[in-house]
Amino acid sequence: MKREIPVLITLIAGVFCLIGFFVPHPWVRNGYQDLQNWALILVGLTYVLGVANVLRVNVDGIQNRHKDWIYKIVLVAGLVVMVVIGFAAGDGFLDASSQFSWMYRNFYTPMSATMFSLLAFFIASAAFRAFRIRSTEALLLAIAAFILMIGRVPIGNAIHPIIPASADWLMEVPQNAAKRGILIGAALGVMATGIRLILGIEKTYGSGEGGS
Amino acid sequence: MGDPILKLPSIVRTARAVASAAVLLCLGMAPLASAQVALRVSDTPNDAGHSIDIQWIAPDEHPAQWVVARRAGAEGAFETIATIDGSATSYNDVGEGVEDGVAYQYRITALPEDASLASAISEPVSAHPDWFDTTKGNVLVVTLLFFICLFFYIGQAQQGKTWTFRHIPGLAAIEEAIGRATEMGKGVLYIPGVQDIDDIQTIASMILLANVSRTAAKYETPLNVPTNSPAVYTVAEEVVKSGYQDVGRADAYRAEQVRYITTEQFAYVAAVNGMMLREKPAANLLLGAFFAESLLLAETGHSIGAIQIAGTANVHQLPFFVVACDYTLIGEEYYAASALLSNDAKLLGSLKSSDTVKIVLMIIVVVGCILASSGLNSFGEWWSTTR
Numbered sequence: 001m002k003r004e005i006p007v008l009i010t011l012i013a014g015v016f017c018l019i020g021f022f023v024p025h026p027w028v029r030n031g032y033q034d035l036q037n038w039a040l041i042l043v044g045l046t047y048v049l050g051v052a053n054v055l056r057v058n059v060d061g062i063q064n065r066h067k068d069w070i071y072k073i074v075l076v077a078g079l080v081v082m083v084v085i086g087f088a089a090g091d092g093f094l095d096a097s098s099q100f101s102w103m104y105r106n107f108y109t110p111m112s113a114t115m116f117s118l119l120a121f122f123i124a125s126a127a128f129r130a131f132r133i134r135s136t137e138a139l140l141l142a143i144a145a146f147i148l149m150i151g152r153v154p155i156g157n158a159i160h161p162i163i164p165a166s167a168d169w170l171m172e173v174p175q176n177a178a179k180r181g182i183l184i185g186a187a188l189g190v191m192a193t194g195i196r197l198i199l200g201i202e203k204t205y206g207s208g209e210g211g212s
Numbered sequence: 213m214g215d216p217i218l219k220l221p222s223i224v225r226t227a228r229a230v231a232s233a234a235v236l237l238c239l240g241m242a243p244l245a246s247a248q249v250a251l252r253v254s255d256t257p258n259d260a261g262h263s264i265d266i267q268w269i270a271p272d273e274h275p276a277q278w279v280v281a282r283r284a285g286a287e288g289a290f291e292t293i294a295t296i297d298g299s300a301t302s303y304n305d306v307g308e309g310v311e312d313g314v315a316y317q318y319r320i321t322a323l324p325e326d327a328s329l330a331s332a333i334s335e336p337v338s339a340h341p342d343w344f345d346t347t348k349g350n351v352l353v354v355t356l357l358f359f360i361c362l363f364f365y366i367g368q369a370q371q372g373k374t375w376t377f378r379h380i381p382g383l384a385a386i387e388e389a390i391g392r393a394t395e396m397g398k399g400v401l402y403i404p405g406v407q408d409i410d411d412i413q414t415i416a417s418m419i420l421l422a423n424v425s426r427t428a429a430k431y432e433t434p435l436n437v438p439t440n441s442p443a444v445y446t447v448a449e450e451v452v453k454s455g456y457q458d459v460g461r462a463d464a465y466r467a468e469q470v471r472y473i474t475t476e477q478f479a480y481v482a483a484v485n486g487m488m489l490r491e492k493p494a495a496n497l498l499l500g501a502f503f504a505e506s507l508l509l510a511e512t513g514h515s516i517g518a519i520q521i522a523g524t525a526n527v528h529q530l531p532f533f534v535v536a537c538d539y540t541l542i543g544e545e546y547y548a549a550s551a552l553l554s555n556d557a558k559l560l561g562s563l564k565s566s567d568t569v570k571i572v573l574m575i576i577v578v579v580g581c582i583l584a585s586s587g588l589n590s591f592g593e594w595w596s597t598t599r
Contacts, residue, residue: 018355022348024260025341039410043443050442050472057468068490108476115478119504122511130535179527182543184573186525189547190412191358192566193419201366201558202419202550 007200014198054079144170249331253318256304261341263306266318268331274298275322275329280305282318286336290319298322310339350595357572361565369557375564382521382539383549386420386497389519390427393494399434400424401493403484403509405500405524406477409443413501413525418444418451419550420499420523425455429464437470438487440480445472481505485512498522498537499546502529510536523549 013035020032058072066072086093086100093100131142150156151167196202248271256263266280275298281290282305296303303320310316315336322329393400402424404417421437428435437452439445449470456465473483485508488496496513498506498520506522506529513520514536522533523541533540541549544566551559580592 022345022352023343024258024345025343026260029260043408043410043441046442046446048442050445053442053445053472054474057471060468108479111482112476112478115482115508116504119508122507126507126511126532126535182525182527182530185544185570186527186547188358188566188570188573189416189525189544191355191569192551192562193412193416193547195358195362196551196559196562197415199362201556201562203556 003203011198011200014194018198051079144174248328249320251318251320251331251334253316253334253337255337255339256306258342258345258347261312261339262308262310263304264310264316264318264337264339265302265304266320266334267302268320270299270301271329275324275326277323278303279321279323280318281321282316284311284314284316286315286317295323312339312341314338350597354569354573358565358569361568362562365561365564365568366558369561374557375560377548377552377560377563380541380545380549380552382523382541382545383552385519385521385539386424386553387427389495389497389521390424390431390433392519394431394433396494398494399436399491400428400495400497401484401488401491401513401518402435402437402497403500404437404439404444404448405498405502406440406480406505407501408441409447411501413546414441414444416547416550417500418447420497420553421448422451422455423550423553424497425452426459429456429459429461432461432464435469436487436491436493438473438480438484439471440473440475440477442472442475445470477503477505481508484509488512488516488518492516493518496520498524498533499541499549500524501526502533507532507536513537 016028017032017035020028020035023029055076058076060066061072062069062076082100082103085103089095089098089100092098095101127145131138131145133139133142147163148167148170150159151164151170156163156167193202249268252267254265256265277298278296278300279292280294280296280303282293283290293305293309294303305316305318315338317336318331318334320331390400402421404421405411405414407414409415409418425435427433435452437448439448452470453462453465456462473480487493488509489512493516496509496518498509498513499522502509502522502524503526506524506526510520510522510533520537521539521541522537523546524530524533525543525546527543530540530542548563548566551563576595580595583589583591
């Protein structure tokens with residue numbers, strides 16, 4: 001029963017949502033939207049579990065002096081301070097002038113931007129490895145990348161107009177063809193996975209009763 | 213004979229009137245002799261009701277604005293429902309003000325008032341909800357085809373039929389990577405992407421996590437799953453716990469193995485990169501929906517020398533994973549992974565049906581290209597999902 005009831009709920013909800021995709025009539029569509037709203041409410045409730053997990057893991061780390069426990073104090077303090085300030089501000093906690101927004105803009109946003117900016121260096125190091133020519137395929141990749149990079153900057157056109165035109169052709173024809181092939185395959189994969197779950201064929205997770 | 217240039221506007225007007233009449237006849241509506249602007253009013257197709265479409269042909273010189281008025285039934289006063297730009301040629305009357313099953317009549321008048329720029333009163337039309345969205349007929353055909361193939365192949369599988377599928381090195385490498393981590397006495401880091409549980413890629417990731425957790429539990433290899441959504445955290449926790457139970461190692465499961473980190477994208481990256489650099493796992497499995505953080509995670513994993521297996525259907529992140537990881541599951545390979553790993557006949561039947569539908573779609577694409585090149589676009593247009 002531990003497995004059958006969730007499968008039955010998934011089957012009913014899944015088939016209903018599948019029908020709701022094709023039927024715009026309010027008798028179906030309203031139920032379809034209600035189901036989606038229930039999912040949102042459930043996800044909202046899981047935040048309580050998520051925050052409890054963050055506190056449990058980090059407070060435990062502080063109490064037992066795990067490695068780098070000092071940073072866990074910063075994390076827990078940050079969590080508590082933001083929650084307190086957010087609740088103190090009431091309904092207007094997201095207003096641009098609120099203390100909550102000020103802290104978000106002045107603490108979190110710069111740190112987030114710093115992480116994102118690391119991407120530039122990582123792209124350089126990854127590209128260095130990618131363009132080492134070890135095979136015919138790698139040679140083709142390097143030539144395509146070279147044309148594309150030169151074609152996307154003004155010097156490419158200055159050398160010869162055929163370079164930006166070639167770059168456009170690479171993007172519009174071979175790149176697009178490959179991308180659409182992957183997308184069609186992935187879309188069928190989505191359909192297969194969805195149907196497997198709805199029909200209860202996919203038994204490899206959530207069993208706890210000795211899955212395959 | 214006067215100056216032909218002066219007569220030209222009247223000729224143009226006559227031509228436009230004839231053209232308008234022809235168009236209106238084509239639309240199934242008789243032109244109205246007493247008014248320059250004729251309305252075509254109809255129930256909005258493929259909708260949930262409470263909506264009526266109003267169309268008209270722009271006169272030679274349109275007014276500054278149109279006033280759209282409506283009345284319920286054939287009697288009573290018209291009520292202004294909207295004042296719209298004079299260049300408009302259509303209006304969608306939608307909302308709770310339009311009751312389903314009630315016949316409405318419409319008329320439009322010019323603003324500033326101009327008696328020659330007014331419509332006659334339209335025929336009564338009522339809104340009603342539809343039971344099928346005809347623009348999704350193509351999706352329905354593919355879905356039905358998929359179901360038919362699925363049941364056919366499942367039936368064949370139950371009769372003992374087996375199929376051979378292309379070997380995917382990344383899948384075989386998952387167990388190899390966990391084994392390597394076991395030999396090195398290090399852990400496995402499983403990153404399920406940065407989308408919530410409503411994303412099919414995250415769901416597929418949870419299915420793979422079930423396989424990974426069983427293998428890790430069997431080998432007694434530490435498995436860590438940092439998540440970026442509390443919903444994913446709760447599901448992942450259940451999945452990993454179940455995986456440990458399935459191989460009789462429920463006692464080895466530790467609560468801190470599956471953790472909720474944060475929903476913020478780059479804060480999550482900072483935390484996971486920190487875990488990689490501190491704990492130095494021997495294997496990183498990046499399976500799920502990834503965006504800008506893909507390379508930040510994969511390059512950090514590469515820098516610590518971990519064997520890395522990635523899988524995603526996000527096409528724009530695939531090049532980053534291909535460059536930075538040892539193996540990459542591309543698009544459909546990622547979705548097929550759980551079926552291939554389980555070797556279950558029904559699941560393999562679903563893969564076979566996916567392949568069959570793909571062949572059918574390829575034929576449709578080729579036929580559509582040939583027909584479009586021959587000037588016949590209706591076939592391709594019917595298959596379009598952007599109508």
